[in-house]
Amino acid sequence: MHLLNLGILAHVDAGKTSLTERLLHSAGVIDEIGSVDAGSTTTDTLALERRRGITIKSAVVSFPLDGVTVNLIDTPGHPDFIAEVERVLGVLDGAVLVVSAVEGVQAQTRVLMRTLRRLRIPTLIFVNKIDRRGADGSAVLDQMARRLSVPLVPMGEPAAPGTPAARFVPGLGSAAPDVLADHDDDLLAAYLDGSLADARVRTALAAQSRRALVHPVYFGSAITGAGVPELITGIGHLLPAADGDPAGPLSATVFKVERGPAGEKVAYARIFSGALRVRDRVPFGSGGAEDARADGGVRNAGGLDGPPYRPGGGRAVGRAVRRRAEGRVTGLSVFEAGTDVRRDQAGAGRIVKVWGLDGIRIGDALGRPGTAYRHHFAPPTLETVVVPGPGTGRRSLHLALTQLAEQDPLIGVRHDEQRGETSVSLYGEVQKEVVQATLAEEYGLDVTFRETTTLCIERPAGTGHAVEFNKKDGNPFLATVGLRVEPAPPGAGVEFRLEVELGSMPYAFFKAVEDTVRETLGQGLHGWRIPDCTVTMTHSGYSPRQSHAHQGFDKSMSSTGYDFRGLTPLVLTEALRRAGTLVHEPMHRFRLEAPVDTLGALLPVLARLGAVPETTDALGATGVLRGTVPAARVHELEQRLPGLTRGEGALQTAFDHYAPVTRGTVPRRPRTDHNPLNRKEYLLNVTRRVGD
Known part of the structure; x- marks a missing residue:
C-alpha cells in the first residue's frame, strides 16, 4: 500500500483547518463539513480548540486517494504554537502551504516557507478564500514571488475572484516551461528549439515538485470547494509517496506525546524502516530535544546519536548525552479512513499511535536511531512565573506543568526551590492563556501569571x-x-x-x-x-x-x-x-506598513524603542519599513501603532537573532x-x- 504523510501548514486564519475538512469530505471520510466557528471540525478535538476556533495541537487523520493512503496532519497556525509545527516537519513526505487570497503573504507564511525550503520538503501552495471580497489572485501570486522568493508554477488561475461565484480554471501557463527549464537542461533545449510537448512539461513538473525544486500553486476556496478537486489531484500526482524498507531494522521517531484517559502515555511516531509489533520490546531514547530541555535548553552539538568517547590521542569531542530505555508495546494503532484502527503491527512509512512506553518523550528514536529531532524554528523568548490560586498546591502545579512540558518540549519549566516559584517559557500571550485554561480544565488547578518577561541568553x-x-x-x-x-x-x-x-x-x-x-x-x-x-x-x-x-x-x-x-x-x-559573559537579548525582524505621511511620527518612536529601520520603500501612498526591534519592545510597538498611523498601520514581526544588550541595566535572572x-x-x- 502506498502512503503519503502530508502536512497542512499556514498562518493563522488562512483557512487551513477548513481546507482539511473539505479534503476529508471530498474523500468521503466525513458526511458533513465541520465549521471552525461552530467548533465542529474533525481535527480540532480539544474543547479549548473548539471554543477558541484555533488549532492548538497537531492532529492526524487519514483519507484514501487513488490507491494512496494519505495521513493528513493538521498543524496550528498561530505563532504561539509553532513548536507543534516543528515536531511535525520531521515526519512529512510533503506539505500544502495555505495562503489567504485576501491577506496574502503574512509573517508566519514566510517563516514556514523558509523552513520547508531548508528541509527540502515538497510543497504545494493553495491560495484560499478566492470567493472573499478583496481577493486578488494575481496580486497574491506577485506577492509570493517577491516575498517568498521561491520558484512558483501556477496550475491555473481564478475566475470571478472576490465573488461567491469564484472558481478555479486549471491550465499551465506559458511561464511554466521557463521555471522548469532552470532545473532541466534537456527541457530548456527543447523549449528553445520549439519541440517541447505538453506531456514533457507535466513530467518535468511532477519530477521537480517531488524534489522540492518548484512549487505548484492552486487557487480556490475551502468553503465553496472551488479548486479543491484539482488540489487533490496535485497531491496524488506531484508529491512523493513515503519510502522505507519494511524488512530493515526498526527506526522510528516520536513527534507527539499525549496522555490517555487513564493518564497513560500515548506516543505518535513515524516509522522510517522496519516494523513495530504489539508485545515487542523496543529500545528508545534520545540525546536531542528532550535532553536539551532537561539541562536548561543547552543543545548538544553531537546530536541524537553523537560520537562516543574515543580512547587514544587524549581527546574526545562532542559525545551526546544519551538517555536509552526499553519498553514493551502494549497497543498499536494506524490511521485509516478518518480514524485510528488497532493493529498488531505496522510497517515503514506508517504513522502510528503506541501504548506501553512509559518513559517515552518527544524526539525519541524507537529502535535504531534514525532521523534526529532538530529545532527548526526560533526558541521561546518569553517567560512568566505561574502563581497558584486558592486551593492549588505547588507540588500539584509543578507535576501538571511537567506533564504539559512532556507534550511540548519547548515549554521550559523552571522551579526555584528557594523562592518556591515555578516559571514557564512561552512564545506569546495566547499560549499563556491556553496554559492557564488547560491547567483549569484538565487538572482542576487555578493559576494566574505574573507579568511576562523576556528570556535572554x-x-x-x-x-x-x-x-x-x-x-x-x-x-x-x-x-x-x-x-x-x-x-x-x-x-x-x-x-x-x-x-x-x-x-x-x-x-x-x-x-x-x-x-x-x-x-x-x-x-x-x-x-x-x-x-x-x-x-x-x-x-x-x-x-x-x-x-x-x-x-x-x-x-x-x-x-x-x-x-x-x-x-x-x-x-x-x-x-x-x-x-566574562555578555547578556544577549532576542531581536525580532519587523515589517511595518503605514501611510507615508505618518512615517515622520513613527521613526522617533521606533528609535526610542530601540528599533533600527534598515530599509524604507514606498508603495503608492503606503510606506514600508523593515528592520529589527528588541523582542521586549514589540508589544509596546503594537499598542502604539494604531494611534500613530490613524489605525492603518500593519506590523509583522518574527524572531531573528540575539544581540548584546547595550542599553540601560544589564538584565539579571534569579538563580x-x-x-x-x-x-x-x-x-x-x-x-x-x-x-x-
Whole structure:
C-alpha cells in the first residue's frame, strides 16, 4: 500500500483547518463539513480548540486517494504554537502551504516557507478564500514571488475572484516551461528549439515538485470547494509517496506525546524502516530535544546519536548525552479512513499511535536511531512565573506543568526551590492563556501569571580557565577538575572536549563532569543560559579506594561521582568569571506598513524603542519599513501603532537573532541552583565536608 504523510501548514486564519475538512469530505471520510466557528471540525478535538476556533495541537487523520493512503496532519497556525509545527516537519513526505487570497503573504507564511525550503520538503501552495471580497489572485501570486522568493508554477488561475461565484480554471501557463527549464537542461533545449510537448512539461513538473525544486500553486476556496478537486489531484500526482524498507531494522521517531484517559502515555511516531509489533520490546531514547530541555535548553552539538568517547590521542569531542530505555508495546494503532484502527503491527512509512512506553518523550528514536529531532524554528523568548490560586498546591502545579512540558518540549519549566516559584517559557500571550485554561480544565488547578518577561541568553566574551586540585587549597571534594571555556558560534551548541587521557580515571567520573557542565550552563554569571560554547577538561584526578590491613577498603577516602558533580560547578563558574559573559537579548525582524505621511511620527518612536529601520520603500501612498526591534519592545510597538498611523498601520514581526544588550541595566535572572558564584554559600548548601 502506498502512503503519503502530508502536512497542512499556514498562518493563522488562512483557512487551513477548513481546507482539511473539505479534503476529508471530498474523500468521503466525513458526511458533513465541520465549521471552525461552530467548533465542529474533525481535527480540532480539544474543547479549548473548539471554543477558541484555533488549532492548538497537531492532529492526524487519514483519507484514501487513488490507491494512496494519505495521513493528513493538521498543524496550528498561530505563532504561539509553532513548536507543534516543528515536531511535525520531521515526519512529512510533503506539505500544502495555505495562503489567504485576501491577506496574502503574512509573517508566519514566510517563516514556514523558509523552513520547508531548508528541509527540502515538497510543497504545494493553495491560495484560499478566492470567493472573499478583496481577493486578488494575481496580486497574491506577485506577492509570493517577491516575498517568498521561491520558484512558483501556477496550475491555473481564478475566475470571478472576490465573488461567491469564484472558481478555479486549471491550465499551465506559458511561464511554466521557463521555471522548469532552470532545473532541466534537456527541457530548456527543447523549449528553445520549439519541440517541447505538453506531456514533457507535466513530467518535468511532477519530477521537480517531488524534489522540492518548484512549487505548484492552486487557487480556490475551502468553503465553496472551488479548486479543491484539482488540489487533490496535485497531491496524488506531484508529491512523493513515503519510502522505507519494511524488512530493515526498526527506526522510528516520536513527534507527539499525549496522555490517555487513564493518564497513560500515548506516543505518535513515524516509522522510517522496519516494523513495530504489539508485545515487542523496543529500545528508545534520545540525546536531542528532550535532553536539551532537561539541562536548561543547552543543545548538544553531537546530536541524537553523537560520537562516543574515543580512547587514544587524549581527546574526545562532542559525545551526546544519551538517555536509552526499553519498553514493551502494549497497543498499536494506524490511521485509516478518518480514524485510528488497532493493529498488531505496522510497517515503514506508517504513522502510528503506541501504548506501553512509559518513559517515552518527544524526539525519541524507537529502535535504531534514525532521523534526529532538530529545532527548526526560533526558541521561546518569553517567560512568566505561574502563581497558584486558592486551593492549588505547588507540588500539584509543578507535576501538571511537567506533564504539559512532556507534550511540548519547548515549554521550559523552571522551579526555584528557594523562592518556591515555578516559571514557564512561552512564545506569546495566547499560549499563556491556553496554559492557564488547560491547567483549569484538565487538572482542576487555578493559576494566574505574573507579568511576562523576556528570556535572554549569555555568551562567553573570551576564554577562561580554572582548576581545583584534590585535597588542596580548601577543596573539600576528592576530585581534581580543570576546565577551559571558549566562545562558540551562534547555533553551535555546547561541545565538551577532553585534553586528558580517557583512562586517567573511571569513565563514570568523566560523565559526571560533562553532565554537570551542561546542567551548570543553564545559568550563567547573570542567571541566563549559555547555549553556545566549548568546554574542555584540562585536568582530572581522583582518589582510588585504598586497602588497609584487617580493615578492607576505606570508602570515606575514595572518590565518588558526588565529588565531581559537586566540584564542577565551582570550577566552571570560575572559568566563566575569567572569560566574562555578555547578556544577549532576542531581536525580532519587523515589517511595518503605514501611510507615508505618518512615517515622520513613527521613526522617533521606533528609535526610542530601540528599533533600527534598515530599509524604507514606498508603495503608492503606503510606506514600508523593515528592520529589527528588541523582542521586549514589540508589544509596546503594537499598542502604539494604531494611534500613530490613524489605525492603518500593519506590523509583522518574527524572531531573528540575539544581540548584546547595550542599553540601560544589564538584565539579571534569579538563580535557582546552589549559587556557585558564592563559594561559601555553595559549599554550605552542597556538602558538609567544608574545609577551613
